Each structure stands twice: as C-alpha cells, then as structure tokens.
Amino acid sequence: MPFDTTLSACVGTDCQLCPVRTCMARRGSADAAAAWSSILAPRMAAMPGAAALHRAGDKMKAVFSVRGGCIKAYTIDADGNERIRGFYLPGDLVGLDGFGGGVCLSTAAAVVPSQVCVVPVCELRKLMQRWPSVSLSLMEQTSRELGVALAMSGDYSAEQRLAAFLLHMRDRLAVGGAMRLPMAQRDVGSYLRLATETVCRTLKSMERRGWLSLSDKNIRILDEAGLHELADVVGIFHAPAGLSKAA
Amino acid sequence: MPFDTTLSACVGTDCQLCPVRTCMARRGSADAAAAWSSILAPRMAAMPGAAALHRAGDKMKAVFSVRGGCIKAYTIDADGNERIRGFYLPGDLVGLDGFGGGVCLSTAAAVVPSQVCVVPVCELRKLMQRWPSVSLSLMEQTSRELGVALAMSGDYSAEQRLAAFLLHMRDRLAVGGAMRLPMAQRDVGSYLRLATETVCRTLKSMERRGWLSLSDKNIRILDEAGLHELADVVGIFHAPAGLSKAA
C-alpha cells in the first residue's frame, strides 16, 4: 500500500505542513492557507466499500479535498449501474459541481483507501467573502474541471478517449514514466462510456503496437507521440505542462 | 425576428435598466450591479457567419454575457467539422471554461443574430477582488454549468439525450408551452453526439407517439411526463423548478 491511511500519520490540520502541494489551501498567500486550516473539519479516512462521502441528492454540506488515494464521483442509473462522472486525486476538490445548486449531484466514494480533508461549505463561503484570492482559485479550479468535462463529453473513438485518459492520468500520477492506475478497468470504462471488454481490448491493442506496456495495473507509456496524435482532437488534456499544440 | 439586434435599441450600459433578468450583473446587490455596469466594454452585435467572438487557443481577453439571441461554443476537429460544446442563451456567460487557464478552449459564434455584453477578464478579476458576491455568483454559475456538462457527458440513448435537451431548452426559452429552437438540427446533433438524421428521425418518432408537435423549428411539448421518464436518468436538467425526482 503506497499510502498510509491512518489518521495518526498527520496530526492536526495545519495546511502549511501538508505535503499535498497542489491543494487549494496552498495556492494563495500564507495567510489564506492559515485561514483554510482554521475552517477544516477533522480529516477523514475513506475506504472502498465503506459508506460514501456523500450521496447524489443530499444537501451539500461539505466539499472534500483529496489528501491521498482516489475518490470517484458517480450516479446510479435505473438498472443500478454506476455511471462514473469523475476521478479525484490528491489536491483535487470533490463536489464542486453541486456548489451552485446546494445539492450533491453525484455520490462520492473511495476507489482505494483514501484520506480527505472535510471543508464545510458554510465555512468555505465565509472564507470566500473574506479572501478574494480563495474565491479566485476556487473559481479557476471549477473552470478547469468544466473544461475537462466539456472536452470529455465530445464524440470520440474508444482509442481516442482512452489515449486522452491515459495522458491525463500520466500527468497527474506518473513517477518516472510509469504509473499505477488506482481504479479497475470497469471504472475506466464507466467513466469513458466504454464496456470493460473494450477498455481491455484497446489497452492490449495499444500494447501490441508498442505504445505502452502493461503489467497488472501498472502502465508505462512508451510512445507518447502516438498517444498524443490520437488524443489531440480531444483537447484540454495534458495542457498543464504546456505540451498541447496551439491547434 | 423576435429580437431587435440594433445597438440603438438600448443605449448605454446600465445593467439596472437591462431587461435580461437572469444576467450575472443582476444577481447581487444594486451596488454590485452598478459595478458591473462600470466595467463593461461596449456591447456587441454578433451575426451568424460573421467573425467569431473568440477562437479556441486565443488568449482569454473577455467573457461575454448573452443579452439576446444564441451563441454556440465549439471546436473544430481534424476533418474540419464543428463539435459543439454548448449553447448559451440570454443571461448566460460564454467563456467560463477558459477562465482558469487563461486560454479560450472553444470558438464562440452566433447561431442567430445576437447581442452580447463584453466583460474584460482583467476588469472582472478586479471586480471579484472588490465584491465577494460577484465571485460567489460567478462560482455558482460555473458550478452549475459543470453539473450540466458532467450529466451530458454520460452514456445515454439518442432518445434520452434528446428528451433531456428538449426539457432543458424548454425551461429556458419556452413561452406558453411552445418554443422555437434557435439552432439547426445539425447543431443539435453536434452537441448531443448524434447524426443529423438521427435527430430528425427521433424527433419525428416522438411526434408520432404524440409526445410533441413539430412545425418548422417550433416545438410544443405535449407529453411532458413521457419525456421526463426518458430524461430522468440524465439528471440535472430541468432541476430549477424542483421538478426532478429525488431518485
């Protein structure tokens, strides 16, 4: 297990001591970070299979800042199947889609043993009143997530969507060229609107062509250019490092 | 033409006199509305076929508040085809997806003769610093758009997507039970990831079943319950009036 899920691993809630560099609380001034610390409810462990962090339809009481692990947001359709709307990794905020309406639009649950900081929305709103920089970075975060969602909602082939997904994840969790996907292929398929079998076949086909290597859930991207060519149409993805073409 | 597109129809830029009730500028206090007025660049007419308001890849210089008509946001794929990411109606803000990254993620152009208020982002950021309520409502707007985008990105049948789209549009532009879609069926298809032929066939099929009546671009919804049953899985849509089931 790459991540220590016990609460004792990090006592207190001083955001300035937190190792998660990309967290909202670390994006503004030191003062703002201190303010973040002051409003956080106690941190929580979230386990796969355990109770959801919140459910679709609930009144929105808190957003969650992911500290470790991976959280999925999903709805349940009429047949009882999950439809995954997003994966959230350390530094991400879960629940921004429900902020506007005050109601959770999806259910949030852990994909692997995870840890989240609980940010009560009433406190968050107060913080936004006091610190314009908090509002601004929250707004930017939501805007970026919107950009990704709009890009993903387009009509692309299984290969294109998977390539875009892999590059996106690579940017976020690769260390030294390799990464370990926290979620099962079924979950990837649910998110990308693909059957599990299609995810598997497409990955294998990419491996056969030498674009990547697979072993268990570990993926190493070998031919980035090849994937890029497929994913470029989708846009947005892998934008952070300034890798995307002007197009 | 239901909407007067000449600039002379509304001189000056006093938001408090503007008839668009759902505009951002009208959502906060009177003071905040006055502040909005003060930062607006001159209003613009936008014509179909004329120059785009902005293009994907451009540096983000302004967002646009739709005053009349309909604006579409789209990207162009490798084959030169439009992929529509959203339609914006009076009261909507165009460009929120690019706010975070500072780069326009899509091209924005008029679907019908339209009018937009130009909101320079540098001024908008200053306004957000000064008026927390502006930040808050901008954040809420973006959050709602995110909710819709996430819902739309799911895997639904042609019928379900079209039903959800019709109900969504109905909520936004119906007067007395009937509405006139501003965009062509081809555009609807591009947005919903459907071929033009499928949009046409599905609409006709719904008409045959007595769920709606079609004449030209005018649509009257006859069996709301039927459409709702289809669209409910999609979620989010038609939420404003509290019509959606708890699920």
Next chain:
DNA sequence: GGATTTCCATGATCTGGATCAAGGCGGCCG
C-alpha cells in the same frame, strides 16, 4: 489454505446509430 468473489482477457454475435444516397422544400441572392 481452500472457497468465494472480483477482475482481466478473448472469442462470437448483435445492434444503435452512423454513413451513404436521394429527393423535397424553403430562403436568399443576383
């Protein structure tokens, strides 16, 4: 440590919606 369950993998078949084709109809421009 054996049983159960979940996940990954691969082949065979099926299908919703795309694509191709072709005609009518209205709107716009010269």
Next chain:
DNA sequence: CGGCCGCCTTGATCCAGATCATGGAAATCC
C-alpha cells in the same frame, strides 16, 4: 423571378463497440 444552396426528410446499408459467453488469475474472506 428563377437558380442555387443549405436544411429537413426518408430509406438502405454498414460498422464500432455493446453484449453474451467462457475461462483464468488475483485478491478477499472466513
């Protein structure tokens, strides 16, 4: 006013990816 072009409509065919079926390999649970 007549010609052209873009939209809507309907039918025939095709295909990417879903679904069904089956088996092996890990992980999880008594």
